[in-house]
Amino acid sequence: MWLVLYILLQPLFSYIDYLLDVQVQANTSYLTQKAAVEGMVTSSMKTEVIHNLTALGFDPAKIIITSSTEAQVNRQSRIDVYIKAPRIHLFPFDFSSGVQPAYYYGHASIMSEYLD
Amino acid sequence: MDYIIKLAFVLLIFIYSWFFQIQNQEWDRERTLLKNANNLAVHDASLQIDEAERAHGHIIINPDAAYKTFQDTLQVNLGLDDRLYPNGNSKLHDSVKIVEFVILDESSGITFPYLYEDIANGITKYIKGPSIIAVIETKHPVLISRTKSQKPIRVPAIQELNTDD
Numbered sequence: 001m002w003l004v005l006y007i008l009l010q011p012l013f014s015y016i017d018y019l020l021d022v023q024v025q026a027n028t029s030y031l032t033q034k035a036a037v038e039g040m041v042t043s044s045m046k047t048e049v050i051h052n053l054t055a056l057g058f059d060p061a062k063i064i065i066t067s068s069t070e071a072q073v074n075r076q077s078r079i080d081v082y083i084k085a086p087r088i089h090l091f092p093f094d095f096s097s098g099v100q101p102a103y104y105y106g107h108a109s110i111m112s113e114y115l116d
Numbered sequence: 117m118d119y120i121i122k123l124a125f126v127l128l129i130f131i132y133s134w135f136f137q138i139q140n141q142e143w144d145r146e147r148t149l150l151k152n153a154n155n156l157a158v159h160d161a162s163l164q165i166d167e168a169e170r171a172h173g174h175i176i177i178n179p180d181a182a183y184k185t186f187q188d189t190l191q192v193n194l195g196l197d198d199r200l201y202p203n204g205n206s207k208l209h210d211s212v213k214i215v216e217f218v219i220l221d222e223s224s225g226i227t228f229p230y231l232y233e234d235i236a237n238g239i240t241k242y243i244k245g246p247s248i249i250a251v252i253e254t255k256h257p258v259l260i261s262r263t264k265s266q267k268p269i270r271v272p273a274i275q276e277l278n279t280d281d
Contacts, residue, residue, distance in 0.1 A: 003123075003126070003127075007126075007130045010134060011133075011134060011137055014134070014137060014138060014141065015137070015141070018141040018144070018145065021145065022144065022145060022148050025145075025148050025149065025152060026148065026152075028152075029152035029155065029156070032156065033155070033156070033159070036159065075163065076163055078192075080192075107193075108152065108153075108156060108193055109156070109189065109192040109193055110156045110159060110160060110189070111159070111160040111163055111185070111189070113163065
């Protein structure tokens with residue numbers, strides 16, 4: 001019975017983990033491209049991405065969005081954007097003592113388009 | 117004994133299908149990473165406008181600076197070294213190859229809108245202004261070895277400069 005349960009659950013866990021990971025990457029890229037226009041990550045952009053991720057089931061209080069600058073940077077200066085969100089368990093039964101990844105992590109870097 | 121054989125068979129099928137699923141998911145993860153990085157890289161490359169030419173009213177992209185910036189942005193976003201091989205922190209498993217890097221601007225002797233066609237990479241698009249087109253690829257992830265090797269993951273990206281403003 002436990003084997004049947006494992007065979008059913010493991011692919012589901014893997015698939016959900018993969019979908020959430022891809023979504024965090026997609027939102028990181030989206031946020032970065034929007035940040036390039038403004039020259040920084042604005043609070044409204046952060047709110048939008050948190051809203052997107054919350055709709056996927058992430059706890060909004062645990063989503064961490066940071067960037068390399070809090071002030072507007074000029075054209076051709078780099079902006080780095082980071083998103084961390086809590087990760088689901090990868091395995092329904094963990095037979096190993098290895099540490100599982102605790103976060104989905106997205107990082108993207110772009111040059112600012114902003115002209116003062 | 118009969119039960120053990122059946123159990124072993126079920127386990128074998130399960131492990132094979134699980135690995136196949138993981139391999140497909142890994143392919144999609146890497147494809148997403150490449151596509152996002154390529155989008156950001158062509159964006160940054162398109163900012164390398166020749167200021168001297170711009171003073172004369174021409175939008176010309178500096179090819180050397182654009183290619184250098186394109187590579188730099190790929191390296192930062194994909195965790196690659198100077199030769200575009202993954203460093204310790206990269207999510208990729210193999211090197212990235214720049215298959216194509218094309219700059220279309222006033223120095224190319226074309227007028228916009230321009231129909232850009234690249235049959236080899238499956239790109240056909242009306243280009244409205246100065247643009248950068250890039251295609252990059254990396255090897256297909258392999259969790260299950262097969263006799264037939266899979267095609268590499270190849271992604272295109274196009275960045276057009278809007279000259280209407």
